[in-house]
Amino acid sequence: MSSPLSEFERIKAESRFLRGTIAEGLRDPVTGAISDDDGKLLKFHGSYQQDDRDLRDERRRQKLEPAYSFMLRARLPGGVVTPSQWLVFDRLAREHANGTLRITTRQTFQWHGIIKRKLKPTIAAIHDALASTIAACGDVVRNVVSTPNPVETGAHAAAFAWAARLSDGLAPTTRAYHEIWLDGEALVGEPEHEPLYGATYLPRKFKIGLAIPPLNDVDVFAQDLGLIAIIEQGELRGFNVAVGGGMGATHGDPTTYPRLATVIGFVPPERLFVTAEAIVAVQRDWGNRSERKHARLKYTLDHRGVDAFKAELEARLGFALEDERAFRFDHNGDRYGWIEGHDGRWHLTLQIESGRLADVGERRWLTGLRELAKVHQGDFRLTCNQNVIVANVRDEDRARIDEIVRTHGLDGYRQHSGIRRHAVACVALPTCGLAMAEAERYLPHLLDKVEVLLGEHGLSDAPVLLRISGCPNGCSRPYLGEIALVGRGPGRYDLRLAADFSGQRLNQVYRENVDEDTLLDALEPLFTRYARERGQGEHFGDFLLRTGVVAPVSSRRIPAEVIA
Template sequence: MRDEKPSTEGLHPNERLKADSDYLRGTIEQGLADPITGAIAESDTQLLKFHGSYMQDDRDLRDERRRQKLEPAYSFMIRVRMPGGVCTPEQWLALDRLASQYANGTLRLTTRQTFQFHGILKGDLKPTIQGINASLLDTIAACGDVNRNVMCHPNPDRSEIHRQTYDWARRISEHLLPNTRAYHEIWLDGERVAGTPGTDSEPLYGPTYLPRKFKIAMAVPPSNDVDVYAHDLGFIAIVEDGELRGFNVTVGGGMGMTHGEPATFPRLADVLGFCAPERAVEVAEQVLAVQRDNGDRVDRKHARLKYTIEDMGPAAFREAVEARLGWALEQARPFHFEDNDDRYGWHQGEDGNWHATLFIENGRIKDSADYPLMTGLREVARNLSGEIRLTPNQNVILSNIPDAERPLVEDLLREHGLDRALGGHSGMRLGSMACVAFPTCGLAMAESERYLPELIGALEATLEEVGLREDTIRVRMTGCPNGCARPYLGEIGLVGKALGRYNLYLGAGYAGQRLNRLYRENITTDQILEEVPPIIRHYAEEREPGEPFGDFVIRKEYVREVKAGRAFHD
């Protein structure tokens, strides 16, 4: 039975923590009630992730608070579960109010199509989560060793195919939710169904859940904006004669690694086979189950599905999945990806409604003196009858706008200066992406969100000089090697190693179909600006017609092509 408590002897300490947590309750409630500290117990910080939150502290203030003999400036990040990145204008406004009331006054759009709040104090955790729940959203399983937010291509132009694919994304998300009532009891004041520990049930996960996090994405060719190959499990929509025939299933992608440990590496997913739409939920469950029972529970750095597949081999993994399914996947069907970016500006869908994609630099929704972005989007949401979609590239789509409503939306965008978000930036800036990093991420080794706009600005001078301002060269930056902004799929990837120092990677595929490779290690910000502009100039002079930057640097032997994740460090 899945709920029998397993032995955790010899396993990673997190396995015992999960097994002893009383289905993710731990002592979270007691920690929230402790007025002496702004923190909660270390064991509970691990369990809190399953509820959609991380404890953090302001790293800009660490040294000063240490000198004053004060504890760190603790606060919490909360992440929303929102399959496919679709919300109503009313939900947007509710989250906007919560950001102003309890968080740091900003909203952060993640690379997984959802919202994050930062700077929430311990005493405000519960009212914030209750406010999210009141908007008919939640934070269940937004983090932790479970299936995370299911991504889905927004695809505003092909409305019917998007609707069907999005519907399957929602079904998969709901089906793979943890069953424990801990979330409802702790945050929503729900009474415990039974009064003694151990009476909950987790028929899918069991009491120790998964070895590590699990991520799913659904792509609709020719766009690969979800970076489907970067996920544990992917579904690629196969459309024939205008109808959704099913999905090619991909398994074993993942971005994270650890500096200096070649046994860890990013990996792109393998195509496993094809299934009909109505079998997608079943496939998702059984792929997850094979990982649950075979993933490494000793070494968390070796615990993602990508390493399980490396150890078993793709053929053996497929056999294990099909044995659980009781039927065989079909042969994968042809498909083609063209890019993994967003289409900015106004576009009309096949149903006649309009969609406006707005560039949100690094996903940060906030007001500044000359750019009232948060205020402008608030006013648009108040007057929007359609919906709002978050893209996998940290941008916003104002979606399903009727003809009659478009002039009002255009006026509101213009009034708040947001018409510039419809385009107007360099292709490099529009194609850039960064993780949060400093000051809140405890894993950050270097700046990312706060530095990337400055770096792009410096590189734009070279782009203007050589006539490449409109060309998209994808730059992705993270403050550590864990890969939140999918840096190993950047044509130019920058991964933090220490404050002011980065590894520079080159050569990823334009459609997210190829990893990049290390070009320069541990270089300073000044050295980045010495290394990259000459390559851009060379690209402008000698590229072939239609040749992407990532292909060019491989053809010109700046780096060798990476053909498999295990060869990433070669």
């Protein structure tokens, strides 16, 4: 007997292709919220209903409803933003949101604090800027991420272009988005359908990432579908295909876990799109629609088996995947400062702490990027590590760009420690409804403390991957941090250690449910040993594994024979 479908499946089935009663809820002036069912559907349109958790208790005492607002997320394949789009997005942040722009770990922007009556005009303005929010959230293929700066060869540019093609080709086709947000006319007498997704879409979200070795700056093995570009003699030969990555888990539930994607083969460029589409379709048909905690592709693979999944995929494709090609990754961080591209253009990577562009004191980051957008003749590239690249700069424009960067305090990366340059944090409190502990607001404080410990041992310049997540769902990819904190409750975290520096090994729990003093006490002797016993060029995570501080991980790994 099959298990009953989840409540979310009922909502999708009855939604009339994601319409629900969202339009009616937006017009209701009595409340700043929309219904729970519509709130679930709203995710497909790129928005989450939230409230300010810092104000909950006080508003409850005053017998007021929560301080509802909406987070809105753009769909920006590969994280590319034109200067004109940037200026629109900046204006929306100041006029409709909370005065900040936030770069996410999926290479796009989020706006926070949008009240209900401003949600529709904000989405319309994003559309007018030739962008969209459709499918930035929800049970669909989300924003397709890619190594953000195709600077090295023409083949890099060709690989990068696939992010846009996959994003466009795998997007939902429902007219609901245009009807609700853009005042489009409703279809009359024509049956609507979703050729790929069907009436109930996917069982859960689906993430695609494309990496170009030797940089794994998208954490390609954290994706449901990871694509590893194989470039030989300057030509794009195709892509290794990896399936089943995912970072989410639930505390206390061992049936949920992070998983690295498994490489199952190679496809040439002309077969990439049909392969990606078929993988999505198999997950659509095989994924768990009864228990959402087990609905990601990683659980489908572990339940059905990788071999069975691959056989089903090849049967649908009508051809076999080729053997995977050799590849090598050496790190998954961003390369700061100026880099010259193959075509003589320059690219400047700036570090944005936690991805939050705001004007705070002398640090005028939001204003600084606005001023850059006014004069920049190239484009901007957002990264999966929450940073921004001022891309495609002519040599004669570099001095002007540098002056704006210095004036607005955007050049801090030059002085940052190794661990600060590689730190990533999710939003967490006060707006994320899933957050159990602080992340973004805690990161600067924690870094100050950890930097003191590292400095005492001469390790200030040592590159260390630090990730903080306010809950175990893993938006900041904490399970791939050499040091990671995963929120348990206010001020308490699981301390996880010993991922590698290239995103190919999961970390492990080292201490559970600890406060700040306990986790710092745990790190201090490890830094002492690392400073004294590390090998030449040995990263912190590898050192912890080699010396037995943590045992070899038994999680799913990339097959050793595939790595050159």
